[in-house]
Each structure stands twice: as structure tokens, then as C-alpha cells.
Amino acid sequence: MSPMMNIAVRAARAAGRVTMRYFERLDAVNIQSKSRNDFVSDVDHAAEAAIIETLRDKYPDHAILAEESGSHAGNAGGDKMEWIIDPLDGTTNYLHGFPQWAISIGFRERGRMQLGVVYDPLHEELFTAERGAGAQLNERRIRVSQRRGIEGALIGTGIPFKDQSQLKVYLRMLEAVIEDTAGVRRPGSAALDFAYVAAGRLDGFWELGLSPWDFAAGALLVTEAGGMVTDLAGSERYFETLNLVAGGPKVQRAMLQRLRPFLGPDLPA
The missing domain is CATH 3.30.540.10 (Fructose-1,6-Bisphosphatase, subunit A, domain 1)
Structure with missing residues (x-):
């Protein structure tokens, strides 16, 4: 160290x-x-x-x-x-x-x-x-999982619970992501969710409206473990947008494909 x-x-x-x-x-x-x-x-x-x-x-x-x-x-x-x-x-x-x-x-x-x-x-x-x-x-x-896509993947998430204005769009996103996966988990600690992605325990993770202290350390864990972290538009501006998608490269890209259609005036990247 x-x-x-x-x-x-x-x-x-x-x-x-x-x-x-x-x-x-x-x-x-x-x-x-x-x-x-x-x-x-x-x-x-x-x-x-x-x-x-x-x-x-x-x-x-x-x-x-x-x-x-x-x-x-x-x-x-x-x-x-x-x-x-x-x-x-x-x-x-x-x-x-x-x-x-x-x-x-x-x-x-x-x-x-x-x-x-x-x-x-x-x-x-x-x-x-x-x-x-x-x-x-x-x-x-530790390394992220090498899963080749979202099929059979175990995905982590966080449900909007403070500001529920995005709850309806989130639930539509959940419906789109959960199809074909092994399941979606919501443990309740974003920092640990990112750490678990880095360790390969979760294949991917997404959450809306996080704060910088929720993901600053965890996002680096994922990228240093060989994974990818972006916002919903696929850019690295997540410190600005505060919406994050993380995972092994192929799972992360597959998640983005399912999440991008929900971008719009009510849900910025």
C-alpha cells in the first residue's frame, strides 16, 4: 500500500x-x-x-x-x-x-x-x-466477472427512496433489466454494491440519483478491477449526472442498451 x-x-x-x-x-x-x-x-x-x-x-x-x-x-x-x-x-x-x-x-x-x-x-x-x-x-x-451478457447475470440496484419522483421510470427500467437475468438484488448500501461488482459477486449494478460519497470509492474499485462505470448515456460524467451503471464490460454494455430508452426530460443521463 x-x-x-x-x-x-x-x-x-x-x-x-x-x-x-x-x-x-x-x-x-x-x-x-x-x-x-x-x-x-x-x-x-x-x-x-x-x-x-x-x-x-x-x-x-x-x-x-x-x-x-x-x-x-x-x-x-x-x-x-x-x-x-x-x-x-x-x-x-x-x-x-x-x-x-x-x-x-x-x-x-x-x-x-x-x-x-x-x-x-x-x-x-x-x-x-x-x-x-x-x-x-x-x-x-479482485476482478469483475467475465460474464458475456445480461443473460443469467446477477444485478444489483438501488430503489429511489428519498426522492420518489423517478420511481415510475425506475420501475420500468427494472422491468427491462430483470428479464433474462438470474435476479436483481437491492441490499441497501451502494458502496458495497460497487465493491461487490468489483469482486465479481454482482455482475452489474445501476442506481439513480446517488451522491458523490456513495460512489466515489466504489466506482474506482470497479474500474481498477477491470469493469466499466458510466452514466446512463454511456459517458464518464457520472459525478455530474449522479446516475450510474457499473459492471463487467459486456454486462455493463448490455445494461446500457436496456436503460438508454428511458432517457428523456424526466430522466437525464
């Missing part, structure tokens, strides 16, 4: 200790509603604070974009170096004791992702990727 990756992993493990400590006594966790179906807890804030403290100790000039505390500007040009943090991806799962949640930390330089960590402390699975160095799970190389 590079020195920067070591720091990112240290930060992820610090947040993992926080989340695991609270997970054994969820009845004592203070929960607030940010918006409809969007919750935040003491755990999210404490885990995020642990990550930021670790990163700031080594990289005090770098900018930070964090889900709970927002943007932290960099100093002396450090705004071109940015950490993108989700301290607890899958908060709703976590608060219900559902074992599918993770910590996500990504780093980008001048708008280009360079490093990603997705850590599942409950199952002790650490997914890491550095640009040009491949992707790993617990220090073993």
Missing part, C-alpha cells in the same frame, strides 16, 4: 471501530430525520469525525467533502486534493440491525479519482483500489 492508502485505511478502521461499538446497542443511538426516508444518527457523526481527524492529522491542507458535515475547503492549493467521505453508507440498514453497511473513503486529485476504500467492519472485508494498481479485497487481487 502507498502511504496515502495506509492513512485512508487507518481512517476507515477508526470509523469501523465507532460503528461496531454502537451496533451492539442500537437502542441507545440518537436518530434524526434529515428528510423523507433519510436518517442520520450519532454514529454517522462520530464515525465521520474519526475519519476527518485521521485525515487532517496527515493532510491538513486537503479539502474534504463529507456526507454529514459538507465541504471543508483546502488550504494553499489543497482544494485540488479532495477526500470524499461516507462515514456510514447504509444508515437505514444499520439502524435496523440489517448487516449491510460500510464506510467509504475516496480521494481525488484535480477531479480525478486516485484512491478508494470501502470497509465492511461487520464482516471484516476491506476493499481497496489505487489508480493503475488494481483492486483488492483484504490484500488479494
Whole structure:
């Protein structure tokens, strides 16, 4: 691991200790509603604070974009170096004791992702990727699946649950994708969904209206594992459109063919 990756992993493990400590006594966790179906807890804030403290100790000039505390500007040009943090991806799962949640930390330089960590402390699975160095799970190389098409593929997704204005078009997309597949799964943590695509556990994944901290690390995991990540139009502008399609190359292209017809005024790329 590079020195920067070591720091990112240290930060992820610090947040993992926080989340695991609270997970054994969820009845004592203070929960607030940010918006409809969007919750935040003491755990999210404490885990995020642990990550930021670790990163700031080594990289005090770098900018930070964090889900709970927002943007932290960099100093002396450090705004071109940015950490993108989700301290607890899958908060709703976590608060219900559902074992599918993770910590996500990504780093980008001048708008280009360079490093990603997705850590599942409950199952002790650490997914890491550095640009040009491949992707790993617990220090073993991982690759996307080599499935040749969508037939028989296992696909992951996320159902629009915060803003349901796109629910009808999403359901039409689901109907188009699910045909011929082995099934579609909606576990509830986008960071882990991307990590599972990178590890070949899922053949593909798509979701609408994500936030950068949901996919910054995971998208790099997929591409470094030999996969493809685009928006619905097939471009790499997904940090702008926030709609993503990921998978092994052939599965990803097959998914795009089924999803593109739904693009329009009500559903931008």
C-alpha cells in the first residue's frame, strides 16, 4: 500500500471501530430525520469525525467533502486534493440491525479519482483500489466477472427512496433489466454494491440519483478491477449526472442498451 492508502485505511478502521461499538446497542443511538426516508444518527457523526481527524492529522491542507458535515475547503492549493467521505453508507440498514453497511473513503486529485476504500467492519472485508494498481479485497487481487451478457447475470440496484419522483421510470427500467437475468438484488448500501461488482459477486449494478460519497470509492474499485462505470448515456460524467451503471464490460454494455430508452426530460443521463 502507498502511504496515502495506509492513512485512508487507518481512517476507515477508526470509523469501523465507532460503528461496531454502537451496533451492539442500537437502542441507545440518537436518530434524526434529515428528510423523507433519510436518517442520520450519532454514529454517522462520530464515525465521520474519526475519519476527518485521521485525515487532517496527515493532510491538513486537503479539502474534504463529507456526507454529514459538507465541504471543508483546502488550504494553499489543497482544494485540488479532495477526500470524499461516507462515514456510514447504509444508515437505514444499520439502524435496523440489517448487516449491510460500510464506510467509504475516496480521494481525488484535480477531479480525478486516485484512491478508494470501502470497509465492511461487520464482516471484516476491506476493499481497496489505487489508480493503475488494481483492486483488492483484504490484500488479494479482485476482478469483475467475465460474464458475456445480461443473460443469467446477477444485478444489483438501488430503489429511489428519498426522492420518489423517478420511481415510475425506475420501475420500468427494472422491468427491462430483470428479464433474462438470474435476479436483481437491492441490499441497501451502494458502496458495497460497487465493491461487490468489483469482486465479481454482482455482475452489474445501476442506481439513480446517488451522491458523490456513495460512489466515489466504489466506482474506482470497479474500474481498477477491470469493469466499466458510466452514466446512463454511456459517458464518464457520472459525478455530474449522479446516475450510474457499473459492471463487467459486456454486462455493463448490455445494461446500457436496456436503460438508454428511458432517457428523456424526466430522466437525464
